[in-house]
Amino acid sequence: MSFRIPRPPRIVPSELRPPAFTGRLHDARTATAVGRWLGAAFAVCFLTGLISHYLQHPPDWLANHLPARPAWGYRLTQGLHVASGLAAIALLLVKLWTVYPRLFVWPPLRSVRHALERLSVAVLVASAVFQVLTGLLNIVQWYPWPFSFVPVHFAVAWVVAGSILLHVAVKAPEISAHWSRRSKGTLALPAEDVSDRRSLLLGMGAAVGVVTLTTVGQSFTPLKTFDLLAPRHPDHGPQGLPVNRTAAAAGISAPALRTWRLDVVGPRPYALTLDDLYAMPPATSDLPIACVEGWSVQARWAGVRVRDLVARAGGRPGRDAVRVTSLEASGAYRVMEMGTEYVDDPLTLLALTLNGQQLSLDHGFPARIIAPNRPGVLQTKWVHRLEVL
Known part of the structure; x- marks a missing residue:
């Protein structure tokens, strides 16, 4: 058993x-x-x-x-x-x-x-x-x-x-x-x-x-x-618009702009002072400034059409792009390029005023780019050079 x-x-x-x-x-x-x-x-x-x-x-x-x-x-x-x-x-x-x-x-x-x-x-x-x-x-x-x-x-x-x-x-x-x-x-x-x-x-x-x-x-x-939890409020900032990068952060000061001029480089290069720009035929655009962080505000901008500046330098409509350089000492977007669609658009300006007032230093005085359907980081501030490519 x-x-x-x-x-x-x-x-x-x-x-x-x-x-x-x-x-x-x-x-x-x-x-x-x-x-x-x-x-x-x-x-x-x-x-x-x-x-x-x-x-x-x-x-x-x-x-x-x-x-x-x-x-x-x-x-x-x-x-x-x-x-x-x-x-x-x-x-x-x-x-x-x-x-x-x-x-x-x-x-x-x-x-x-x-x-x-x-x-x-x-x-x-x-x-x-x-x-x-x-x-x-x-x-x-x-x-x-x-x-x-x-x-x-x-x-x-x-x-x-x-x-x-x-x-x-x-x-x-x-x-x-x-x-x-x-x-x-x-x-x-x-x-x-x-x-x-x-x-x-x-x-x-x-x-x-x-x-x-x-x-x-x-x-x-x-x-x-x-708008209680968002990092930006559309009405807060100089001249009623938010600012991501201030002039101080970019190393821009008012005294350094006393001798400012705009250099336009192309087949027929030339330079303009701020008074020269104000003497040119004015243009106005109602465009939003829209930032990659998600905030955006509609504003009225006035200045000179970029296509007019390019044409004066010998640029060809519909064929030439533009390289824009800021006075910033450094930064990922200090130099920016615009394709022909933006250059030729009548709304694309070298802006001198914002909502009827001269640009503040933080908004890019003496001149900045404003263009339609464009990220805010590419609306270059403190412009001092346009180069026809």
């Missing part, structure tokens, strides 16, 4: 056991509902970010074909870029809360495919958090990192876009199963769970609404009264 001693049950130490999550708000239906809005926010942010980047840093083949119209184009796209990016912060936090129990699945890696899927999710989460965090710090002009913001932010945007597309492709069956209330993968839930999900989504919508309402006024000026 033989007998077998029973094997004691395997006991997994409590510290190795994955936590148990029973809340229905961590289910696939909720994650899909939040993901729809987050995906839309990232799509708008990505597309408008591409527009902003290529307007600031066009490749050579595109430089002379960038459109100068609509005049308010950059104001709209960059306002949408910042607004959708801020909304994405709230949406991303809710999305991460919804899916974080999946970080504790056990075993953590079930197969090679599962390992690759988890790696792709890790890249998506890391790059998305990086984008919204660095974008937020950029609009308040705080750069606590050693790298250049613009090229890194642009590169990581492609990583985010690719990661989202890969994630959607991998999760397509699950997303389809839970896309709508009547989807076949949606289980009937207890009434209290349905109510909680509805409350979560309404709370998320309210958070996005509050963030948008209290920041979008910096670009959509009819809502400027509610």
